[in-house]
Amino acid sequence: MKVLVAVKRVVDYNVKVRVKADGMGVETANVKMSMNPFDEIAVEEAVRLKEAGKATEIVVVSVGPTQAQETLRTALAMGADRAILVQTDVETQSLGVAKALKALAEKEQPGLVILGKQAIDDDANQTGQMLAALLGWAQGTFASKVVPAEGTIAVTREIDGGLETVELKLPAVVTTDLRLNEPRYASLPNIMKAKKKPLETVDAASLGVDLTPRLKTLKVAEPPKRAGGVKVGSVQELVAKLKTEARVI
């Protein structure tokens, strides 16, 4: 079974994000960029499936600027076999990316597509679901456990009430949650090998996909600063404030 994994280049999770002066986005100049952590989990799961003999080839895909090649190399160093960059300089949005992934899925014919459940930049949490809908494939989102069988895959999902396990008919789309696995560090020999693995660059037009943004960003702002708390003198005062000010009881 071939596995397609989608990864996104985002601001590194250790960076303290700052809003740009024009309020139209966040500062990315001279900021460390890395693979979206949920996508790292997706790559790791694919590599584990291959190591377990359940997957035969791992193709890693990114939609984004030329620099996203670095992100793809990281995935190759973790154990993916080859990479495809859908090169674009426009702001990537969920629907456009889902369409590009659909085109690639039709071309590559994978048995399974694995994506992070969301990217830590826009936290949209849509691409996987949109991709499954566009392809008409089954989807298992927020996976904390993935067990492939013959022609099916059991996905344990983290939901509000606890865990739910669904069985999907392959081909299918799976999106990863934090507890699915702990991604490995790319070993030095694998980093050295990564540069010899194939990395193909295509443009969206050649896939017949229009990546033009459909959503317009109006304003990006810092979250409001947390105000200091208040000390209450008695239980009565606390209950009164919870009722009248916080309105939680």
Add this chain to the structure above:
Amino acid sequence: MLITEEQAMVRDMARAFARERLAPGAAERDRTSAFPADELKAMGELGLMGMLVPEEWGGAGTDILSYVLAIEEIAAGDGAISTIMSVHNSVGCAPILKFGTPAQKERYLRAMASGQMLGAFCLTEPQAGSDASALKTRAVRDGDHWVINGAKQFITNGQNAGVALVFAVTDPAAGKKGISAFLVPTDTPGYTVARLEHKLGQRCSDTAQIVFDNVRVPHEAMLGEPGQGYRIALANLEGGRIGIAAQSVGMAQAAFNAARDYARERTSMGVAIIEHQAVAFRLADMATRIEAARQLMLHAASLRQAGQPCLKEASMAKLFASEMAERVCSDAIQTFGGYGYVDDFPVERIYRDVRVCQIYEGTSDIQKLVISRNL
């Protein structure tokens, strides 16, 4: 200096590993002096223990820039572990790679490159440091064997190494050309850990005095030719010194990061202390000094990578970086005030860990001697 995409990947991997796997336990290891066996095993699996060893001998086969970038990051996580790594790569693996026979490489290098066996470098003696020609340890030929007697001082990994590279006088009349090198498995009868040092810092890295009491090894244990020992000892001098510079930069960076983050959080007189110019300017100076040292270090590494002479540049990098690091760590403590002096925060430990960078692999005074002779 601009680095390649691949070098950046190596650095990023080492940084993530150091941040997630080394830094959290560094204070505990400092308290207990517990040898970091698990951490070194993981580092071996990642290829960090045989970085400059080619793939055919089980190493990672990276370039020197990748190596120093990784040392810097590991040092930022735990300075003591970076010393174990540096000694193992630089004077453990490298001499065997350069001077070893295929049989010696098969027996030692393969296991060392994957981190399964640690190496120790036994040159310094109680009465002979940088003056290697004053060695007193003797190896006397007895048929097909050599019998080694003597004592070695300040041996990193002395207790935990699987093999020790031992320098001994084989021809007392020949001076420096009478020194030979031997690969001695540490389970050889007579290899004795006489003492473990109690140190100011870098406590989880063992530093031992080793006594060789009639240690008998076959002639095949000799590394290189008879009388080649001094050359072997000095062959990777530059590499070792650039490595210490990288450790200094890494530890200074870690102390700086802690001070910067604290200065953003800690408030006095109603504002974060980083808003006070005295604190902000000190941090600016610290960051500038670290960057200057890093560039000296990377420049020396790039010369060595290109096979160009870099004796002076390596000494300059080591001298500047190690002295810079003590100053920056001291400034980091100052930024924390009283909290910098207690072990709730990492800066007092880093200050102790980094001090030895001005001493080992040639003291600052020796570096100045080398530089002054190359003016």
